Amino acid sequence: xxxxxxxxxxxxxxxxxxxxxxxxxxxxxxxxxxxxxxxxxxxxxxxxxxxxxxxxxxxxxxxxxxxxxxxxxxxxxxxxxxxxxxxxxxxxxxxxxxxxxxxxxxxxxxxxxxxxxxxxxxxxxxxxxxxxxxxxxxxxxxxxxxxxxxxxxxxxxxxxxxxxxxxxxxxxxxxxxxxxxxxxxxxxxxxxxxxxxxxxxxxxxxxxxxxxxxxxxxxxxxxxxxxxxxxxxxxxxxxxxxxxxxxxxxxxxxxxxxxxxxxxxxxxxxxxxxxxxxxx
Numbered sequence: 001x002x003x004x005x006x007x008x009x010x011x012x013x014x015x016x017x018x019x020x021x022x023x024x025x026x027x028x029x030x031x032x033x034x035x036x037x038x039x040x041x042x043x044x045x046x047x048x049x050x051x052x053x054x055x056x057x058x059x060x061x062x063x064x065x066x067x068x069x070x071x072x073x074x075x076x077x078x079x080x081x082x083x084x085x086x087x088x089x090x091x092x093x094x095x096x097x098x099x100x101x102x103x104x105x106x107x108x109x110x111x112x113x114x115x116x117x118x119x120x121x122x123x124x125x126x127x128x129x130x131x132x133x134x135x136x137x138x139x140x141x142x143x144x145x146x147x148x149x150x151x152x153x154x155x156x157x158x159x160x161x162x163x164x165x166x167x168x169x170x171x172x173x174x175x176x177x178x179x180x181x182x183x184x185x186x187x188x189x190x191x192x193x194x195x196x197x198x199x200x201x202x203x204x205x206x207x208x209x210x211x212x213x214x215x216x217x218x219x220x221x222x223x224x225x226x227x228x229x230x231x232x233x234x235x236x237x238x239x240x241x242x243x244x245x246x247x248x249x250x251x252x253x254x255x256x257x258x259x260x261x262x263x264x265x266x267x268x269x270x271x272x273x274x275x276x277x278x279x280x
Contacts (some may be wrong), residue, residue, distance in 0.1 A: 001040055002243050003110050003136070004031045005129045006119030006232065007100060008047035008069065012080040013271065017225045023272040024055035026077065027119035027142070028069075030229035033276035034236025034263035035117075036062045039243050041236075042113075044068030044104045044129060048076030058277055070104050087201065087227055103128030112136065115243040117235060118162075120144045123154035130161060138248065140164040140239055141193075142231070148174045159191040163248060166197050166235055182208075194248055197238065197257070199231055199264075205257050212250050216257040219265040226271045230264045233276055237263030 006028030012021050028045040035041040042065035049071050056066050078095040103125050111134030118126040120142045130139065141162040148155060148171060155175070159165065165188060167175065176184025185196045185208040196208045204218040238260035245252040269275035 001042060001110070001113050002035055002115045002117065002239055003068075003106070003113035003133060004028060004035065004041060004043045004117040004119060004236075004239070005104070005121065005126065006031055006043065006045055006117075007077055007121050008045050008051055009077040009079050010051070011228060011272065012078070013226055013228055014082040015226055016083070016085050017223065018271070020226075020271045022078070024052065025079065025229060025272060027121065027229075027232045029055060029059070029273055030232035030267060030276070031117060031119055031236040031239075032059055032064045032066075033062075033273045034233040034267065035240040036064045036236075037263070037276070038237065038240035038259065041065070041240070042068060042110050044070075044106055044110070046070045046072055046100070046102045046104050049073050051076045055273065058273075062277070065110070067107055068104060068110055070102075072102065081228065083227055087224070089227070101125065103132070106132040106134075114138070114246070115140060115239050117239045118142065118158070119232060119235065120147065123147055123151035123158060126158055127154055130158070137246075138163045138242060140166065140235070140242070142166040142235055143171060143175075145170055145174060156191065159188070159193060162193045164195045164197060164242070165193040166199065166231070166238075168199050168201075168231070172196070172198055195253060197260075199234055201230075204261055205234065207253050207257055209248075209250060209253065214250060214254050214257060216254065216261055218261050221265050221268055224268045225275075227268050229273070230267045233267035234260040234264040236276075237261075
């Protein structure tokens with residue numbers, strides 16, 4: 001079983017192809033939508049009382065265990081962004097609320113997962129779920145620049161307990177303290193992770209392990225509709241592939257990278273979760 005932690009949000013997104021207002025999003029939903037196409041998955045997270053029922057019902061229909069999703073009597077995390085034709089994102093507003101900083105309980109039935117995915121959220125929450133999840137077989141961590149800058153101490157504590165770290169190039173530079181990828185990777189791997197996976201957008205993805213670097217090209221997409229959630233969908237494909245194989249060898253990681261870029265391509269083909277939920 002895969003267990004994923006992440007945010008649940010209502011996203012307002014503007015792109016050159018159109019715009020949507022307060023559609024389902026957040027790292028937990030994108031991750032679960034992608035991973036559930038390949039393997040059994042459960043998610044834990046916290047959202048507000050105003051979050052719609054329908055997205056969770058759709059995930060449940062795909063076999064996702066959403067028993068670890070908790071509703072609090074407060075507003076749901078909201079996020080508004082605009083993308084230009086090159087894919088550059090301008091965040092117009094963020095309303096995180098107290099829910100994002102609440103550590104969800106992990107039901108006993110979800111303890112000891114084969115893979116635990118700690119999706120991008122407050123590092124204190126990630127640490128809390130790691131400590132409540134029993135003994136995971138593999139731990140995969142995602143983050144973002146905001147949390148690296150504001151939660152560096154907590155992230156450092158996490159890195160020593162992580163097997164695979166997912167970052168983009170900006171995040172790698174912030175964590176590794178160097179613009180040169182090889183030096184930054186060496187610094188991060190020295191802190192704990194066996195693999196550092198760098199997502200490169202249209203450039204695909206690269207994985208750095210002990211004495212090995214793997215690269216997988218991106219999958220061509222006819223039209224990019226909405227880049228939101230591509231990284232979380234990539235994580236879903238990668239984690240599901242790792243869980244199926246049960247080890248972290250270079251060949252397994254190469255297959256996992258391919259699964260990740262496939263799910264990332266599906267995610268950007270439509271707004272919100274539609275590109276992922278339409279396929280099985």
